[in-house]
Amino acid sequence: MNEKQYYPLTPAQEMIYLMLKYSFFHKQVTQIPASIIVKRKIDFDLLKKALDIEVERNDCLRMSFAKKHGKPVQSFSDKAVKFDVPVLTFKTKEEQENYFNADAQIPVKYLKNEIARFRFFNSFDGRYGIYINVFHLVMDASAVFTFFSDLLAIYEHLETGAPMPAPLGSFEETVKKELAYINNPERVKKDEEWFREFYTKDGEPIWNGVQGPGPLDKVRKKKPDKKYVAAFDPIHDKAELEKKPLSPEDSKIILDFMEKNGISGECLVQLGMRLHVGKINHRHDDTYFVVLCTRRRTLAEKRSGGSMTSILPWRLILPETLTFSEALDKMKAFQGDIFRHMDFPYNNYRALEGEYFGYGPADGSSTMMFSWFPLENSTMNGWEYEFNGYNLGRYVMPLYSYSMKDASSGGLKFAYLHRTAMISKEDIDSLHDNTVKALVAGCSNPDLTLGSIMDMID
Amino acid sequence: MLEQIREVICNYVDVDPETITADASLRSDLSMSSLDLINVAVEIEDTFDISLPNSDMQNITTVGELITYIEVNK
Structure with a gap:
């Protein structure tokens, strides 16, 4: 059996990790909470299938973290990872905003195998929404946009038979490249x-x-x-x-x-x-x-x-x-x-x-x-x-x-x-x-x- | 050299390699952003062992001009 490959944090991740290091009361959150809301009707069962495919394509969603000798390390799994995704319905804008602002402030427990939380939702105004709250060492803002865009393209493929989007690049390869830089x-x-x-x-x-x-x-x-x-x-x-x-x-x-x-x-x-x-x-x-x-x-x-x-x-x-x-x-x-x-x-x-x-x-x-x-x-x-x-x-x-x-x-x-x-x-x-x-x-x-x-x- | 330039450019922008001709404009035909131009300049420096400062890259408008710059400075 192959031993799990652990990588240290890249310099970009270390910068973000500093914020956690200086969280004296352990309440600091280092994550990106975001949603997109669309007018077009979404079948959430089909969207869940699209999310499962997205996790297979997007290696950062198969990451896990641990501490070795007091320092954080990361690894990528080849195995399928399933996320539970509750579907929510909101009646008012206030209720919707309050819910997501509250979730945004609950730390993603990255050392307990939680790297992201997802919610699908019926927006108060009749539109459809997708919410992600992801550990910042897993995604930056650009990665969040890529995630939403790719997920919707996969959904479109499942719904209409449109071509699948082009494959995503590998974050693991970027991690190797960035670590090679600091070792040069x-x-x-x-x-x-x-x-x-x-x-x-x-x-x-x-x-x-x-x-x-x-x-x-x-x-x-x-x-x-x-x-x-x-x-x-x-x-x-x-x-x-x-x-x-x-x-x-x-x-x-x-x-x-x-x-x-x-x-x-x-x-x-x-x-x-x-x-x-x-x-x-x-x-x-x-x-x-x-x-x-x-x-x-x-x-x-x-x-x-x-x-x-x-x-x-x-x-x-x-x-x-x-x-x-x-x-x-x-x-x-x-x-x-x-x-x-x-x-x-x-x-x-x-x-x-x-x-x-x-x-x-x-x-x-x-x-x-x-x-x-x-x-x-x-x-x-x-x-x-x-x-x-x-x-x-x-x-x-x-x-x-x-x-x-x-x-x-x-x-x-x-x-x-x-x-x-x-x-x-x-x-x-x-x-x-x-x-x-x-x-x-x-x-x-x-x-x-x-x-x-x-x-x-x- | 055009083939090598095509390879470099295709690392950064999603275009059909056949559209990368000597007459192609880097910005309008190949949709390269300022950041793409800098990245291409850095890779060209490594590939051809030349110096291609940002100020020179800003003045290069077509693939043909880029090839000429490399030939002159190699």
Whole structure:
């Protein structure tokens, strides 16, 4: 009999695992709770058959975890895995939202053979829904989108005889590839050289929190030269999720600009947010964001499950004299540069921040963490759908903001998961309103300078 | 060389290899995103042992221009 093959965590998974490590009260959740709701009628018995086939095709759904010598390890099973899927019926929107937000906050017990929970549901408004709450070391957001898309395509095959979708890529192969990278000192060193230059060329960054300069001013009463604060907090980690859809008019201005100019959501939305946090932090032109980007390069990786997100430090100096358009060019060039080095592990670059700036494990110069979700109207193979995320309830990081195209409205929507002890709802309202104002102004007239846009926002 | 380029591009975008001709535009005909272009540049650097910075890759619009760049810099 073959011995089970165990792998250590990849650098991308280790970054996520850090959040569990700093969960002092064991209430922290490191999972993705999400649903899609569709208009088209779904036969849930047939959908369950489709899910069984999906588990056979998607190797990340056959993962299990254990601890060896105190460290987490993972393995992939070739054997069929069956999930129990309750079918629920909701009468009101409130009942539906409350149910999923409550489930979102119950940890997935990854060491007790639970890697995901599924629910099928009759939505309160007559539509049909699929909910997944999956351990984040098993799937990242892109993997969740791939899962939904592939599941619906299999269902379509079973229902109508349409061709089966193309096979999915193997996450186990990605795990092997990522572990091979960290065991190749030459490649790691090459990336480290780029990061060393990145951290030294502009000196130490300065705090730019979404709540303004208050936390730094407080620290500076004792240490006037300090430029960072203790931003991560495993104790006061209660969090709320604010969801904010944009108006169709504002969405159209922004989406048209992105399409016409080939600008990614990652660059564009961040620029709007940077103008707000810059303005409220003494109009700093030096802003530091942590950006979560998918590391799916090849077609096989793009069509696979698994967790392979890079968490990248985007520190940029954008003087007020730059136009909106010039600032985006600068961001785009930076994106191209850092993407070439996105394999470099989070733990390694955090160690460099410790070496150069003296950061301890909880320290940072920013509250800003951002993702752009790559959802298109066509992502679910022609099915009209609505995507929803739910509130994790606790979060070690100060703020995780994400935005995406909203296939159900054709517009844009934003979400902000914020640790309430550090960042208030008013801070989030202000961030959101000013980000949208800045984006609408810049996309309407990209020759405006950043300074003039900062003057326009509150 | 066209065959090698086809192999590289097909790792990143879902296109019929026959559509990858010298005249094909990387962005509009082959639907390559900025990230795809960077990934292709990195694989071309490894395959042909040349340097292909992002700034140069941004100025390359067709498969034919990519082949010329490789021939000149090899």
